[in-house]
Amino acid sequence: MKSKLNKKLPDLKGKEAEVIAGHEKCVMNTYFRSPIVLVKGKGSYVWDIYGDRYLDFWPGWAVNSLGHCHPRLVAAVKKQVSTLIHVSNYLYHPLQGELAQLLVEASFPGKVFFCNSGAEAVEGAIKLARKYARTIIKRDAYEIITAFNSFHGRTFGALSATGQSKYQQDFQPLVPGFKYVPFNDLRALEKAVSKKTCAVLLEPIQGEGGVNVASPEYLGGVRQVCSRNNLLLILDEVQTGLGRTGKMFAYQHYGITPDVITVAKGLGGGVPIGATIARNEVAEALKPGTHASTFGGNPLACAAGIAVLETIKQQKVLNNVNQQSRYLFSGLASLHSKFPFIKEIRGMGLLVGVELEFSGKKIVEQCQKNKLLINCTADKVLRMAPSLLVTSQEIDQAVDILEDVFTKQNF
Numbered sequence: 001m002k003s004k005l006n007k008k009l010p011d012l013k014g015k016e017a018e019v020i021a022g023h024e025k026c027v028m029n030t031y032f033r034s035p036i037v038l039v040k041g042k043g044s045y046v047w048d049i050y051g052d053r054y055l056d057f058w059p060g061w062a063v064n065s066l067g068h069c070h071p072r073l074v075a076a077v078k079k080q081v082s083t084l085i086h087v088s089n090y091l092y093h094p095l096q097g098e099l100a101q102l103l104v105e106a107s108f109p110g111k112v113f114f115c116n117s118g119a120e121a122v123e124g125a126i127k128l129a130r131k132y133a134r135t136i137i138k139r140d141a142y143e144i145i146t147a148f149n150s151f152h153g154r155t156f157g158a159l160s161a162t163g164q165s166k167y168q169q170d171f172q173p174l175v176p177g178f179k180y181v182p183f184n185d186l187r188a189l190e191k192a193v194s195k196k197t198c199a200v201l202l203e204p205i206q207g208e209g210g211v212n213v214a215s216p217e218y219l220g221g222v223r224q225v226c227s228r229n230n231l232l233l234i235l236d237e238v239q240t241g242l243g244r245t246g247k248m249f250a251y252q253h254y255g256i257t258p259d260v261i262t263v264a265k266g267l268g269g270g271v272p273i274g275a276t277i278a279r280n281e282v283a284e285a286l287k288p289g290t291h292a293s294t295f296g297g298n299p300l301a302c303a304a305g306i307a308v309l310e311t312i313k314q315q316k317v318l319n320n321v322n323q324q325s326r327y328l329f330s331g332l333a334s335l336h337s338k339f340p341f342i343k344e345i346r347g348m349g350l351l352v353g354v355e356l357e358f359s360g361k362k363i364v365e366q367c368q369k370n371k372l373l374i375n376c377t378a379d380k381v382l383r384m385a386p387s388l389l390v391t392s393q394e395i396d397q398a399v400d401i402l403e404d405v406f407t408k409q410n411f
């Protein structure tokens, strides 16, 4: 397998140091990076410039929802790129409405604003919430309640919504009007509501904050608090949306309907696209000229989004997510019983966190040496979000590597 694929790789052998040096010379140093140069991906695997293969259980930060280079996505993008790449939002093209319809069918009756990233989808939701309060329910309310340990993105609105001071350090002053409350604490949220509140913004599962799953009582209760006080319930599904949790959207596990959701990561399967979806009456608040994004919903991004959504619908992808989720959780449970330093295993569908008693950084590095790519967040939580099409053989392989790495820990 290795030799056949290697023929297609660019000839960069021995050039890893050169590639990295060239990069560091001119790219701003904003990321913690690992010195691996990837050149190719297929399904659950990626290849580095030496032709070494890695099992990717954290593809593109939970972006490559169908794995790498899914044939249907590749075909759709290839076709679109040679037909029409971009047109302005002053004109129409056939795919934006088509993708919007697919998103609405998969969620609730409403309308979609298209953008390019998760942060931008959150910005859209924040602006929509303020505009809705002022122009539709005619109340001078602008405050949004969010949770500690949340993550909503790095632009100023999204950063201000993010309840983690480490990301806000030295960027003050932030956008005013955000109040943070402990996650999964309904009383705290109720107490934080004031006359100035217009919305509550939460992740159904805090991804970056450590894979913290909202309890059903909590999200159900939040929905009631919002309805009683005429507040919008905005759920940030940038990480949890599009099949990741075993349903199209995570909120669908809770028997509630939010007023607004934000999506991005998995939507384009790797092509940058984000969206803010709002209930019809709420969407009315944004009139022509009140919000925009130059690239938002362009033909190329929409072709990718349509290919991803149709694949999830037609290939029984959600069945695979649920089946492989059980398999992965049971594999991890067997590790839990063997290694006392594992504190908890949590998550939903194929978004999984393994909380350790110590920092997971070294574990991630050792997995990488053993050709498994995973992530660590909130210092002690190993995080995995494999392809929605992952197989049980691939899960076996990942669990074996983890077991091997855990066994070799010396305390």
Ligand SMILES: *Cc1c(COP(=O)(O)O)cnc(C)c1O
Pocket (backbone or CB within 6 Å): 116, 117, 118, 119, 120, 122, 151, 152, 153, 154, 203, 207, 208, 236, 237, 238, 239, 264, 265
């Ligand atoms: C990743 C993420 C974002 C930010 O998305 P970007 O595309 O990096 O701007 C926002 N919200 C959640 C829940 C995320 O996981």
